[in-house]
Amino acid sequence: METQHNPKAGLQAMLTPDNCVLILIDHQPFQFAGLRSHDTQTVINNVVGLAKSAKAFNVPTLLTTVVEDKGGLLLKQLQDVFPEQKPIDRTFINTWEDERVVAWVKKTGRRKIVMAALWTEICLAFPVVHALGDGYEVYFVTDASGGVSLEAHEMAVQRMIQAGGVPLTWTVFASELQRDWARTATVPALGQMLVEHMGNVGTSLLWEQQLLNTPRAGQS
Secondary structure: OOOOOOOOOOOHOOOOOOOEEEEOOOHHHHHHHHOOOOOOOHHHHHHHHHHHHHOOOOOOOEEEEEEEEHHHHOOOOOOOOOOOOOEEEEEOOOOOOOHHHHHHHHHHHHEEEEEEEHHHHHHHOOOHHHHHHHEEEEEEEEEHOOOOOOOHHOOOOOOOHHOOOEEOHHHHHHHHHHHHOOOHHHHHHHHHHHHHHOOOHHHHHHHHHHHHOOOOOOOO
């Protein structure tokens, strides 16, 4: 019997620096003002950590806003990760209806798309469901996104999973790209992200480094 290919299982389902792109959608003041599913500070921390992860592994990353003149500029901490990039400013609520976004993804030649957005139930769910229908493999970062209520966020996650989307969190994204500690070229950047954005994990890492660099009694 011939084994059917499951695109969501096996090594080919894993994200690598060479097979995916990242789209960050509408992390703007107006959207943050309505955020109620998560602590705002946590989402800011996570989406900046997510962006730094993509940059460290050279994953093509697209920033986009919606009606910027009314909703506000992109979160400064996020823009600072890619200071040279001007976000695509849209009128479409559904990012995937903007031809510039679709053309950008097509130009990369990659079929795996990772997305995070405010709000989960609208600005994330709409493009995730749409891009899945166009044949892309879509992953969405739940803790770098958020909705107007916990119920709205959770219902959106269920909707995207039912459509075929794959949920993950920002540190899973970074770890999946690293995959092997023997790939030492990216370890320093990954470690720095943990220190800056991973709370107690980063604190423990600094403590471990301090212990390694502290001479023991009897050593010169």
